[in-house]
Amino acid sequence: MAKAAPSAGNRPKILVFSTNTISDPGIDLAGSQHMSYSPSVKVISVPCSGGIHPNWVLYALEAGFDGVFIAADGGDCACLPDCTARTARIVERAQGLLKERGSDPRRVKMAAICSVCSEPFVSHMRQFTEALSKL
Amino acid sequence: MIGKRIGAFLCHCGGNISDYVDEEKVRAAVEKESGVAVAKTFLFACSEASQEEMIRTIREEKLDGIVIASCSPKLHLDTFRAMARRSGINRYMYTQVNVREQCSWAHRHEREEATEKAIRLVRAGVAHSRLGVPLTDLRIETTPAALVVGAGVAGMRAALALSDMGIAVYLVEQAARVGGRVPAWGKMFPNDREGAEIVDTLLQAIRRRENITLFTGAEVVEKRGSVGDFSVKVRAADGTEEIALRVGAIVVATGFDPYLPAAGEFGYGAPGVVTLPEFRELLPAAEGKLRYRDREVRNIVYIYCVGSRQAAAKENPRPNLYCSRYCCTAAVHTALLAAGVDAGVNQYHLYRDMRTYGKNEILFEEAGRKGSVFLRYPDDAPPVVERPGGELLVRVRDVLLGGEEIGIPADLVVLVTGMAPRENANLVNVLKLPVGAGGFFNEIHPKLRPVETMIDGVFISGAAQGPKTLAESVASSLAAVSKGAALLLKGYVDLSPLVAKVDTEACAWCGECGNACPYDGAVERVRQGGKEVAYVHPALCKGCGGCVPVCPAEAVGLEGYTNDQVKAMIDALVREIV
Numbered sequence: 001m002a003k004a005a006p007s008a009g010n011r012p013k014i015l016v017f018s019t020n021t022i023s024d025p026g027i028d029l030a031g032s033q034h035m036s037y038s039p040s041v042k043v044i045s046v047p048c049s050g051g052i053h054p055n056w057v058l059y060a061l062e063a064g065f066d067g068v069f070i071a072a073d074g075g076d077c078a079c080l081p082d083c084t085a086r087t088a089r090i091v092e093r094a095q096g097l098l099k100e101r102g103s104d105p106r107r108v109k110m111a112a113i114c115s116v117c118s119e120p121f122v123s124h125m126r127q128f129t130e131a132l133s134k135l
Numbered sequence: 136m137i138g139k140r141i142g143a144f145l146c147h148c149g150g151n152i153s154d155y156v157d158e159e160k161v162r163a164a165v166e167k168e169s170g171v172a173v174a175k176t177f178l179f180a181c182s183e184a185s186q187e188e189m190i191r192t193i194r195e196e197k198l199d200g201i202v203i204a205s206c207s208p209k210l211h212l213d214t215f216r217a218m219a220r221r222s223g224i225n226r227y228m229y230t231q232v233n234v235r236e237q238c239s240w241a242h243r244h245e246r247e248e249a250t251e252k253a254i255r256l257v258r259a260g261v262a263h264s265r266l267g268v269p270l271t272d273l274r275i276e277t278t279p280a281a282l283v284v285g286a287g288v289a290g291m292r293a294a295l296a297l298s299d300m301g302i303a304v305y306l307v308e309q310a311a312r313v314g315g316r317v318p319a320w321g322k323m324f325p326n327d328r329e330g331a332e333i334v335d336t337l338l339q340a341i342r343r344r345e346n347i348t349l350f351t352g353a354e355v356v357e358k359r360g361s362v363g364d365f366s367v368k369v370r371a372a373d374g375t376e377e378i379a380l381r382v383g384a385i386v387v388a389t390g391f392d393p394y395l396p397a398a399g400e401f402g403y404g405a406p407g408v409v410t411l412p413e414f415r416e417l418l419p420a421a422e423g424k425l426r427y428r429d430r431e432v433r434n435i436v437y438i439y440c441v442g443s444r445q446a447a448a449k450e451n452p453r454p455n456l457y458c459s460r461y462c463c464t465a466a467v468h469t470a471l472l473a474a475g476v477d478a479g480v481n482q483y484h485l486y487r488d489m490r491t492y493g494k495n496e497i498l499f500e501e502a503g504r505k506g507s508v509f510l511r512y513p514d515d516a517p518p519v520v521e522r523p524g525g526e527l528l529v530r531v532r533d534v535l536l537g538g539e540e541i542g543i544p545a546d547l548v549v550l551v552t553g554m555a556p557r558e559n560a561n562l563v564n565v566l567k568l569p570v571g572a573g574g575f576f577n578e579i580h581p582k583l584r585p586v587e588t589m590i591d592g593v594f595i596s597g598a599a600q601g602p603k604t605l606a607e608s609v610a611s612s613l614a615a616v617s618k619g620a621a622l623l624l625k626g627y628v629d630l631s632p633l634v635a636k637v638d639t640e641a642c643a644w645c646g647e648c649g650n651a652c653p654y655d656g657a658v659e660r661v662r663q664g665g666k667e668v669a670y671v672h673p674a675l676c677k678g679c680g681g682c683v684p685v686c687p688a689e690a691v692g693l694e695g696y697t698n699d700q701v702k703a704m705i706d707a708l709v710r711e712i713v
């Protein structure tokens with residue numbers, strides 16, 4: 001590596017909720033194309049982003065993650081036709097819970113990642129890592 | 136959870152994983168995890184020999200669950216689930232952990248960090264398997280009968296093909312007659328067969344089949360049950376009679392509506408301005424000379440793409456963006472038929488793009504040879520139909536003449552109208568059919584799953600799916616038949632057990648899950664142990680999880696993604712590595 005990256009231990013820990021059929025392939029593709037992002041990013045896959053419980057987001061942040069990123073389906077979802085709107089509501093509720101606890105709502109982020117979205121995923125991870133470092 | 140024995144198998148993937156991740160370190164760390172009975176590494180986990188060794192290990196160590204850290208589950212989830220089954224453990228007690236695409240390949244320059252991440256990911260997999268429960272696919276015996284809705288050519292061909300395979304068919308047609316749109320067209324491309332004759336041949340064949348029951352003047356008014364075993368009700372249009380049927384699959388072939396221009400759209404409504412379907416009805420009666428309202432027709436002007444490929448505009452907020460596919464060929468073919476009646480008639484075709492694809496290109500060339508003149512108009516400057524002094528005049532800018540404006544006097548202006556989705560609100564409601572952006576019924580995927588819908592066991596076909604020529608409509612109806620028949624001839628369907636389940640202790644029936652669920656009948660209110668609780672019907676639940684986030688008591692969870700599993704995985708991902 002050209003420059004010494006801060007060790008994983010110092011980089012913000014990000015939990016990504018991703019979906020089996022839409023964003024997982026996009027995230028996989030990033031790896032297949034040997035694009036790199038912070039190893040502090042960990043992914044948990046679910047069938048649809050409209051099925052993520054806001055309590056999980058809260059739980060992850062309380063357990064030690066610095067940020068939670070929800071890869072929404074962006075309208076392609078075969079499970080729930082209105083899943084983007086549902087996911088947005090989940091994010092809102094999670095942010096509400098965070099505020100109640102005096103935590104920064106910017107620790108939760110949502111963006112559409114599709115099955116070929118390798119570059120957008122990597123750049124989202126870079127930006128979110130930076131944003132969380134500043135909080 | 137206590138007492139579960141988990142095996143963790145770590146794959147080197149040649150060097151694809153082990154070059155970037157210290158697999159021995161991962162193995163040693165994972166071996167110390169509570170619940171892990173054995174941790175091993177493999178050069179290629181997917182190889183026959185490795186799978187045999189895993190099976191031996193599972194049996195010798197009497198494992199209850201396994202975790203394999205390897206490539207993406209997209210590649211080998213099914214391979215390893217099958218291996219788990221062969222070994223004698225439940226295939227849902229297997230968890231695949233992606234340490235290749237999502238770890239070794241993404242962090243190739245950070246060996247230490249990648250190794251640490253792999254340890255955490257495998258630990259999360261172990262947590263997932265430890266909290267997993269053995270699940271069995273839900274097996275449903277199928278009823279060897281099918282319902283076909285709509286007896287146009289697509290529906291009739293579907294009925295015959297299903298009957299050929301020994302499947303009983305109920306063919307339900309709303310109109311008094313079968314055949315749909317086709318009998319109105321007279322001679323049809325590509326081989327000039329009469330539409331009515333095609334329909335008649337099919338009807339004769341259907342009448343000879345003992346296993347096809349045809350209902351005309353009838354409608355489907357109710358559907359219950361799920362894939363493999365639907366109960367439907369068919370009612371006579373006059374409301375006199377109602378019949379209950381049981382079928383295993385449903386094929387929808389309800390066709391399209393020809394686009395109807397608005398008054399004044401390209402002069403529509405003025406005498407001498409007709410749609411393509413209207414012109415087709417004039418044609419068969421004509422002999423020697425073409426006549427319209429007792430006047431001989433010398434000049435015909437066709438305007439293409441009417442009602443298709445529209446741009447959004449203030450007066451048309453929901454434009455038909457799609458190309459109707461059939462109309463270029465139908466218009467060119469119509470010109471050939473008209474030239475057949477009167478070789479001297481002048482025909483001008485004002486088109487945007489000539490989409491006489493495939494062999495239909497031959498018809499386009501032939502029309503040119505028979506005297507048709509083709510002028511291409513710009514996308515943003517469609518022709519204008521006027522009536523100065525009571526005679527029709529079409530003004531058009533010809534792209535190939537550098538945009539020069541030409542005026543063509545016309546006796547008849549034929550609007551080459553596209554296909555529009557057919558209004559079918561009742562059926563959509565009864566069958567819960569997904570409707571796509573253009574208003575036609577929506578398949579799961581246009582290329583990968585082109586006739587299946589989100590409702591298992593309900594298939595779509597023909598022009599009900601989107602604009603299609605007759606041959607394309609039949610091809611899609613036969614595709615729906617093979618999907619439906621494959622389901623019914625097997626005798627059963629296995630449904631994924633990864634569906635929602637309610638913890639009845641925690642549930643206090645608030646109804647939120649039912650409100651959030653988009654699938655009819657999946658959530659029911661039942662009485663249990665002296666209180667009301669939610670019950671999720673495993674055959675109707677799609678496992679989307681839409682009900683999960685709305686439950687205030689965290690009482691509903693998806694199998695394989697339960698609240699407990701997700702939280703345990705989160706813990707495992709952040710817990711310190713010692």
Ligand SMILES: Cc1cc2nc3c(=O)[nH]c(=O)nc-3n(C[C@H](O)[C@H](O)[C@H](O)COP(=O)(O)OP(=O)(O)OC[C@H]3O[C@@H](n4cnc5c(N)ncnc54)[C@H](O)[C@@H]3O)c2cc1C
Binds near residue numbers: 284315390415599
């Ligand atoms: C002017 C014109 C000319 C054409 N010429 C040609 C040609 O020359 N060659 C060619 O290949 N294609 C041609 N086509 C296209 C052709 O008409 C279609 O491909 C074909 O009709 C599609 O068949 P279908 O069975 O899917 O639909 P349809 O023909 O529309 O039949 C659908 C049937 O379903 C019934 N139905 C609808 N709703 C319900 C309900 N709720 N319950 C029960 N029944 C219902 C309808 O009553 C109808 O009988 C032409 C189209 C037009 C408009």
Ligand code: SF4
Binds near residue numbers: 443463488551
């Ligand atoms: S088939 Fe031809 S006339 Fe019909 S919409 Fe497409 S381009 Fe236009």
Ligand code: SF4
Binds near residue numbers: 691
């Ligand atoms: S949302 Fe939860 S508590 Fe309410 S009915 Fe459904 S399962 Fe029961």
Ligand code: SF4
Binds near residue numbers: 651653682
């Ligand atoms: S998982 Fe989806 S389909 Fe199943 S009950 Fe919940 S919302 Fe309905």
